Amino acid sequence: NDTKGRESAADDTKQKRVALITPEKIGVNPFFQIMDEGAKQAASTYKLEQKTLESADPNAIEENLRVAVAENYDLIITSSFQSADALKKVAAENPDKKFVIIDDVVDLPNVRSAVFREQEAAYLLGAAAGLSTKSNTVGMVVAMDIPLMKKWTSGFEQGLKAVNPKASFLVNYVGSFTDPAKAKEMALVQYSKGADFVAGASAVGDLGVFEAAKEKGFFTSGQDIDRTAIDPKHIVMSQLKSANHVVIDSIKQWVEGSFTPGVHEYGLKEDGVGLTYVTDNNPFMTQAAIEKVSQIRSDIISGKITVVNPLK
């Protein structure tokens, strides 16, 4: 919990203070981990005092928001749909405070909402898989069958079908964010059904998918942050969702005085999401495929290709 901000607290009494409130314990979730890292990084760049409050359960979110207000933090950043209701209440009651919500929208004059277009990155991932698969079967192991995850599955499928209409796409749901053993079995099932590429989208379960890939020699991809370093022979890609970038961006705007409420979208264009892949000797993707994928990327950015948001 300790921050770099505090160390320099002595020399500047009018130091500005930023609170980051995660809707659950950071624990298993790289999305929150990098959010936290981003906040710390921004705090040290802009010499701010920063504190992260983790919420043990959904009820604790509102509690933490109120505590942050009571303790007079100047900017309060929170994230995800779990926080939206609580933020609506707290932000409406405290119109003088500035809030940021990441990954959801709260329509209030003192709230900046930042949302991602994950489907764009998923589209790229699907296209890359579709271009590279030899068996014409690819799969994805997904944490839960909830609407949010459609951004991943649907985007992937759109990209896959665009480049390889005949490829078949397998999806399995683990039913938990923290069950690598089951995720691994699901990846093995997809492999046994002929998939030579299985994308991981099951939070901690992804580690199980990676292991299955290593054991059976198929290819896989990671989530949120660059996971390829773990095992570049099998984890050939990673779909990025740069929460840290968004946090830093928000803090920067606020420090610079250009804090604007309303919805800010982060897609490929804004570098909020992206795709990274193993660059040298990628065992799965040919150079041609890599080039095709970069082409698609620029097409999405330029608007030549539109990726349908499954939730709209």
Add this chain to the structure above:
Amino acid sequence: MNQIIDISLLNSIIRMVTPILLAALGGALCARAGLFNVGLEGMILVGAFGAVLGNYLLGNLGLAVLFAVGCVLIFSLLYGYFTIHLKANVIVVGIAINFLAMGLTTFLLSAIFHVKGAYYNKDMEGLPLWNIPILSKIPVLGEVLSGYSPIVFSAFLLVIVLHLFLYRTVAGFRFSSVGQSLIVAQSTGIKVRRYQYAAVLTCGVLCGLAGAQLSLGQVTMFAEGMTSGRGFIALVAMMLGQANPLGIMGSSLLFGLMDALSVRMQGLWLPTPFTMMLPYAVTIAAMFFFKDKSYLHGGSSSSR
């Protein structure tokens, strides 16, 4: 989609069922000693963490498994002391043990490995996969029965050992007596407490193995909360199997089969939540056929 049942399915069932089976056997011993152990979930979790930690510290898989067992033994001793000596309510202690396991493993994960959520190191070695020399040569059966970690084989061996123990040995006979009637056992001079501790500690060993299989056998990592309810499923398997080793094996395998089938049925015609219900629904359905409740009784009455 065309083939729902194949050899990889059977392989998967056997792998997935092992931690549940081991924990359920441990739970059965506790039930036979009159202790209804809802702390299985926490004990497996500690085992899983202990195995990874042992592997990291000692660099030897055998020692890692022993280390895991040792960690869980401390926990089960705690469970035993509170329930047997201090006469605390077994269920409350079980739930508290689950909390404690969750908190401690998460804390130690960040304290020792300096990571949050999960510890994964691609160079960490998992348990070796064994092939039984002659068995693996048999055409289909060989494939079904080969390529598991030693813990998997020992789990199924333990079913037989425990069965023999409970029904053929003196100690096992006394064990059963304690479970049948604490008062009768006590009146004949059986050291009831000694048996209760033995049950709890053996349960600890089994949960240690279950955890090691989960974190070093099935995958090679530790993730916070990676037991994902397996302890409770083990509890159900124990009750459904009426605390009888063979029965427990049957009910665990039934659950495993349904779980594996539910994975394969995803995306066929039912929405996923409904396919996920399958193992639970089938287990309830199975109870329409198994009605002897001798040990279940112990569970519910000891809790009041």
Add this chain to the structure above:
Amino acid sequence: MTTVLETRQITKIYGDFTANDGIDFSLRKGEIHAIVGENGAGKTTLMRMLYGMESPTSGDIVRHGEVKRYQSPSDAIRNGVGMVFQHFMLIPSYTVAENIVIGNEPARGIWFDRRLAARRIKALCDTYQLHVDPEQKVSECSLGIRQRIEILKVLYNGADIIILDEPTAVLTPLEVKELLVTMKRLAKQGKSMILITHKLHEVMEVADRITVLRGGKVTGVLAASSTSTAEISRLMVGRELEGVTRQDHAAGEPVLRVRSLGVEGANGKALLKNITFDVCAGEIVGVAGVSGNGQSELVQVLNGLMKADQGRVLLGGTDVTNLSVRRIRAAGLAHIPEDRYLWGASKDASIKENAMMGHYRKEGYHRLGWLKHRKLNRLVSGWVESFAVKTTSIYEQAQHLSGGNLQKLISARELGQETECLIAAEPTRGVDLGAMELIHRQLLKKRERGEAVLVISSELSEIMTLSDRILVMFEGEIVGEIRGGSVTEEEIGLLMAGGERA
């Protein structure tokens, strides 16, 4: 003769209640020593200390001249003390052999040698001439056999002192006779025995010496050869017993009419077959029979706890066949159950809660679903007083009552229903002489009030004293109906065993 076991000024205090107060007791080799006393006199408590189940608050237990501290029954067992409990300590799902050897199993290495166990038990049976089938499940054994198993268990563990706590309470007359013979034989073989019983004729028949307890103190140690039942009972109760007398008076109209009642068992065998009888106003009808011949089933069907397959039951003109328990009770039937711990009471509940069962729904004790506690308290306190139930408060848990006091409470409750018909099943099982008289007198009073009473008892003397008419049951049928006073115990005994009336 040598003294094998002795207590010196032994005292046991529970909370602020003294259950045993400075008791001196001695047991000689080869002697049968009876301990008698009213319910709650402290007999069981003393035995529990001798057997290591309780530790004395003060005082010593001396065995072969050595002061002993038993920490647990296993210490006592090792010292050659065995105990047969009032409530059997057997595991019903186990075989006879398993139950006997439990705690001291024959083994080959770690393996339990069941065959050797069976052989040893056969040998034991021969030595002591107590015969059981080692392979049989205990759940299938009669109470008499279970008793025998308990004794064998004690003998198997090498006891030379055997404590029997009310062993005859649940046995049939024939079984009692066998038990007493067995005891004498064992005494001859050098075993010392402590016998607790409320039946003085049994005491006179087998005991060498008798220790009488009252209120936790010893009031007398007598040699059986030089005393009488009258003296013993005076020492027990502290006064002369009056004895019950029965006035002759004519019976009225039938109150309870049972017509060709039949119940099928699980295996197709009839539990009850074609039972037909009447109980009239002002009449006590006794049902005699070796237990397990359908008496329990008959009582349960009459009460609505079991469904009849054939036949009808009429109570005061209304057909109550297969009605719910509540409807039958409302129609005018009260019931003293045969097993007081199973059916008759809730051990965890208070005396009051136990006593109000069956009353709380009556007019005047509730309004709009709310209980009138003050009225209930008065009702229950009244019973506790008039039946001399020994307790400190009506809020005390029923499990702290001694068996006899609980039985008095249950009798009070059911007599208090003031119904025109009462079924009394084993109404005085395990009850001391004074209480037995009390209950008998109350039953007779009910008869004199012109109400009907059906008494079921395995105690022939009880049936003979109370009944106007006696029905004898055998294998689910009524095999004989006799006017009270016209037969001898032997004749009824013959009918009970399935023989024809002479």
Add this chain to the structure above:
Amino acid sequence: MKNWKPLLHSMIQPIVAMLCGIAAGAIVISFTGESIMEAYQELWRGAFGSLYFISSTLTRATPIILCGLGIAFAFRTGLFNMGAEGQMVLGGLAAALTALYIPGSGWVKLAVALCAGFAAGGLWSVLAAWMDMKYKVNLLISTLLMNYIATLFAGYIVSGPFKDTSGSAGLSQTSMIVQGAWLPKLVDGMSVHAGFLLAAGLTICSVLLFRYTIIGYEVKMLGQNPSFALYGGINRLKLMLFSMLASGGLAGLAGGVEVLGMQYRFVDGALTMPGYAWTALMAALLANAHPAGTAVCSVLLAALQTGAAGMERNTNIPVELSTVIQAVLILFISVKFSYSFMRRRKVRGKYESNH
């Protein structure tokens, strides 16, 4: 009722246990290098330190009390209802959907929604009771398993047919309930809502029910000795179904109250994640199924949880360790340092000195 002495005796035990728990917790805290006094002060402050924190403790206790009362009701009848979680989820779901889709004014919606919550939880648990009675399907296992089914079903309902389509629509939750149908807050700006009064009221009702009514008496007798109850003319079947209806109903009501008083919509996982049902189970067991005791234990356990959150905010004790401290405290609260235990030690001590 008139004996105060046993009550006093029964107070000593939990106090001794609490002190042991605090001592054990101190050991854990000392490992973190934090000040023990400060940590416990923060724990206290987080639970009861100001009106605001008292309010959030009571808010948290509300569903736990209701659920605990339900579980205790079943225990009293001798039924082991492990399915409070599922019953709560279905109750919450039913309440949310009712409040959203029935016409009428806010108050009507609120009242009907609470009833729907009760009914949904109650019927779900009656199903388990019915399977037990009719087909001898063990209640303990079936209720445990039915939790999974209920949770999955509710997840399906709110991610499929009744999904919230406003906002980013990526969420497994229903739309927001209109404000008129919310349970009113008791104090402005604080989270405690009318649901707490409902819980307190129902606690009193339960106490009165068990003490003074026919049903309470019959339930108790049935729970203690079913044969005795049968013999006395108590209708076992009816009473068991009633008891499970009340038990599941109270759990369902807990879900409904949480939805209508806190979240104002049904959010997938919001009722299961805080582990209300498990806490409630502990509360009921610790109080030996006594309703007033259950409520007190519920508040105590809730305070422990909110207090731990406060401790974690204001000290450097790692988040994870607050769970550990909580577990340790609960372990000791559960201990029965019974008199026999203490007396036996004494007796033994005496023996040893005699030797």
